[in-house]
Amino acid sequence: MATYYKYAERDANSQVNWSEITSNMVNSLKEVQTIRDSKRKAINDATTELSTTLSEAPQGEHKGLNEFAMTYANNAQEMRLMQDKLLKSGQLKLKDYNIGRANLTQGTSKLFNLSKKYQAQYKVKMDRLEGGLSATQEQWQMSELEGFANFSNHEAYINPTNGQVNMGKLIDKEVAGKTVRTMDRTPGSFTTIDQLNFAVSDQVNKYNLDNFNAEVSNFAKTYLTTNGAYSSLDDVRQMPEFESMKKNIIKSQLVDPRAVGSILTNFVGIASNGKSFTFTRDPNKKDANTILLVDDPNQPGSGRLSPDFSGSVGKKQMESAEKFLDTQLEKQLPRKETTKAVPDLTSSEIFKEQQGSVVDLWNSLYSTKDSAKRNSIVSSIISSPYNKESENMLKDIIFVSRNIGTEDEPVMGDFMEVRYENPTANRTGNKAIPITDSYVDWAAAGVELHGVQDKAKREKGLSTKSIFGGGKDKSFEGTSAGRGEEIESNVTNVRKKVRQFFGKSKKAFVNQDEDVIMTKLQASLSSLGFKFETSYGFGFDRIKVISPNNPEDQFDFVVGDSTDNSDDLLNWILPKITNEAADVFMESGVDISKGIIIEESKVTKPKPKLPGS
Helix, strand or coil: CCCCCCCCCCCCCCCHHHHHHHHHHHHHHHHHHHHHHHHHHHHHHHHHHHHHHHHHHCCCHHHHHHHHHHHHHHHHHHHHHHHHHHHHHHCCCCCHHHHHHHHHHHHHHHHHHHHHHHHHHHHHHHHHHHHEEHHHHHHHHHHHHHCCCCCCCEEEEEEECCCEEEEEEEEEEEEEEEEEEEECCCCCCCHHHHHHHEEECCCCCCCCCHHHHHHHHHHCCCCCCCCCCCEEEHHHHHCHHHHHHHHHHHHHHCCCHHHHHHHHHHHCECCCCEECCCEEEEEECCCCCCEEEEECCCCCCCCEEEEEECHHHHHHHHHHHHHHHHHHHHHCEEEEEEECCCCCCCCCHHHHHHHHHHHHHHHHHCCCCCCCHHHHHHHHHHCCCCHCCCCCEEEEEEEEEECCCCCCCCCCEEEEEEEECCHHEEHHHCCCCEEECCCCHHHHHHHHHHCCCCCHCCCCCCCCCCCCCCCCCCCCCEEHHHHHEEEEEEECCCHHHHHHHHHHHHHHHHCCHHHHHHHHHHHHHHHHHCEEEEEEECEEEEEEECCCCCCCCCEEECCCCCCHHHHHHHHHHHHHHHHHHHHHHHHCCCCCCCCCCCCCCHHHCCCCCCCCC
């Protein structure tokens, strides 16, 4: 057998299997054809399904409904034919065709089923309305839905780009000199079938005010503050954190925009423009009473509507809801003020009370940071009744800082220097009183000012270290106050004015009509808290004077007769004038320096006495 140079036989396994390749190609082509056939069948089935749905358009005795359904069915058939033609010609991608056909098919089914769904939900909505469960928004949406059901001026439209079905209001419009009937493009005049379907079953609950009231009831129920020994106030509004707590409760109720819409429409009712709150889907309406509804940003495309309070009008509407809840909260919080009758104190008791006031002032200075407040407290100590009535009055109180260490290792310490009218008692220089951060030492230093020796009484209210006591940013240095010229306290000044008032009014109290005198007394002394009422007696008339601290404590003031008990009334009034009342009187600016002045024409003749009186 002949052999060839450098010839090598090929392995049979390395030969190309054209038979297998041919078989695989044929199978692939068959599979592609099968896929094409299945897609074509799916398209034909979808077309058949839509055609069937359109051929079963609801018919009845309602002429408007029949015309509406037939018009839509005709338009949908035209849309279907257009989709098929564009797909077969290659002008429409299969993906876009499928999306458009799905939208058209689903929209058609939802449109034809909308009436059935509405009838099924109508009783549910009416029961919710009658039971006070539904919010105004739910009722507004149903009303809007009923408006779209007016087939004489509404029509179903098909979006040619995506097959989506919409409902719109028909209006007459002039185009090129001709009147044509077309869709109203004003927001709120058209909507998608998805939105209408959602609105039929959408339930918007009325804001539950009872739940809010229950939450408010968990608020602190009592917070007692005292104003001296004879007056107390139970009011949680006095809590330091009250405003922030109230704000948090209200804000928590306004998280859901639908709840805010219900608060405005179901409870507030009237807007700032005097009109009732209502809803709209037209963003161009910016009336104070119009609440804008938009697609819920948390459920886009669902058809769910939610109020939008982000605009300038919406923010003011939100403020109205906040104000309503604030008022509701305040109505539930009690306020109870209790006063006790001020007893007639002995001179010893008055002295102890004055001492106690200085103790309170001194101990309040212990941890006061503000320099202006510190100076004010020291000034109050110097002008206190206790100091004014002491044998050797305080003249100046000055806090200084000195080096109590060495020149090489300085240590700064606070001292209090005190100067008196009689300088022999001065505590200055080496006699200055050291000030430390110990509350025990602080209380002991205060004895110089208030004279209270009892350890428990002078340490009242002191239990922690002071933030002061020497060193950088921990010094009383610079705190001071001096008496300078004699300055009377308001209560002392007012009592002098009242004495002067009674002295100049004595003549007016005799042989004068009680109504005239009562009116004058009321105008002059009511800012001190006293009340005046006429009280008729036998033979002469009286004025009943009521104490500001105790309604049961009254004085019978005789007028209209030669009898004069005005001195007794004065002595009854003076001790009842408190510091707080004196401050109010001074701020009122009432001038009583001239006493009661009766015009000559108004002077009345003495009233005749009863026989035998």
